[in-house]
């Protein structure tokens with residue numbers, strides 16, 4: 443049986459989840475559901491990154507202890523499972539024992555590439571990373587637009603430089619395939635500038651005692667990225683060398699990381715280097731999505747434009763939120779959220795498009811007593827059959843290329859075709875072909891429901907139920 447492993451990034455839990463991460467979870471969920479439908483043995487992982495300084499600072503600001511803060515926010519991230527109808531198989535928190543054990547084991551497995559030295563550098567807590575002067579924009583972090591802190595410490599370092607040529611080949615030859623190709627080029631140009639060794643620990647004192655101890659040196663905590671990245675194998679039981687780890691990581695050629703563009707370097711350079719050092723197998727694909735903006739600007743608390751996924755789901759329903767993100771946001775570029783755009787999509791595509799078609803067909807089928815059980819025999823429209831076949835082809839191709847929006851566009855083209863077909867045949871008027879037309883439409887709707895399964899799982903179920911029971915209920919009431 444073919445295997446499929448996919449992971450999302452694990453977000454910091456310094457605040458409640460916002461829609462940018464919801465987008466990543468929804469994209470990942472579609473792929474997990476699709477691969478399960480293809481009959482593959484699928485493992486879908488998400489979780490939370492809890493050992494960062496950011497969390498320490500957020501807790502200090504709120505006047506609570508760090509444990510309290512991470513527990514409170516991790517719970518909210520977990521709740522997205524229900525709100526967004528996510529099908530992840532595991533949720534790992536980096537404060538869990540299984541993770542701590544695994545992170546320390548990986549450190550030990552990389553030991554030959556780890557050394558200690560005195561260091562002075564500019565650190566952005568937002569990124570949890572040191573920057574070179576040349577990488578800053580007028581002295582500010584390019585990601586956070588904040589001034590990094592000057593830090594001088596004796597820390598542990600990882601010999602990243604040693605892996606420069608190997609990594610270059612791996613990325614060039616697509617042993618790790620980076621999608622889209624523009625991101626691959628970004629990684630290569632970063633490697634070509636020359637890789638320097640990276641600092642992988644910090645003084646426990648600076649970390650306020652929060653984080654994972656460096657094995658054998660309690661005065662130091664593991665740098666949060668060196669601790670976080672192995673979550674992808676720790677959840678599979680790397681720390682105790684479990685069978686699941688062998689099966690889904692070591693002996694699986696189908697491992698996918700889904701991440702946002704801001705953390706590409708960590709996943710495409712640092713993480714593979716760590717795996718090479720520990721003599722472990724590499725991931726196969728890294729898919730990089732863009733950022734979600736709100737009203738054309740980066741979501742930020744200070745601008746007051748942060749979109750809360752819980753509020754959105756409560757107002758519009760899970761599948762409407764899933765639909766908007768998958769249809770409106772270009773999968774590997776930035777995309778914009780506004781309530782106007784959301785409601786326009788909702789009304790035109792869901793209420794009037796899909797919802798209206800299902801209601802019309804189910805109502806007519808009930809009236810004329812057309813049974814969907816005999817569908818395959820009754821379909822006599824070669825044009826419709828051809829269109830359905832083509833839709834499946836386009837849909838599958840789009841999904842293979844992570845083009846969620848294009849997969850949905852092809853489904854909605856089929857919906858439009860059905861609308862035109864119904865207008866042309868006018869099956870509400872008595873005619874010889876009346877029942878046949880309805881049977882054809884029921885057949886098309888069965889296919890549409892199947893295609894929607896990974897995207898809008900609840901809606902897909904509802905359509906199939908209505909086709910069976912012939913009870914018409916609005917899928918998406920107009921707003």
Ligand SMILES: [Zn+2]
Pocket residue numbers: 566567568569570583584585586587
């Ligand atoms: Zn930063």
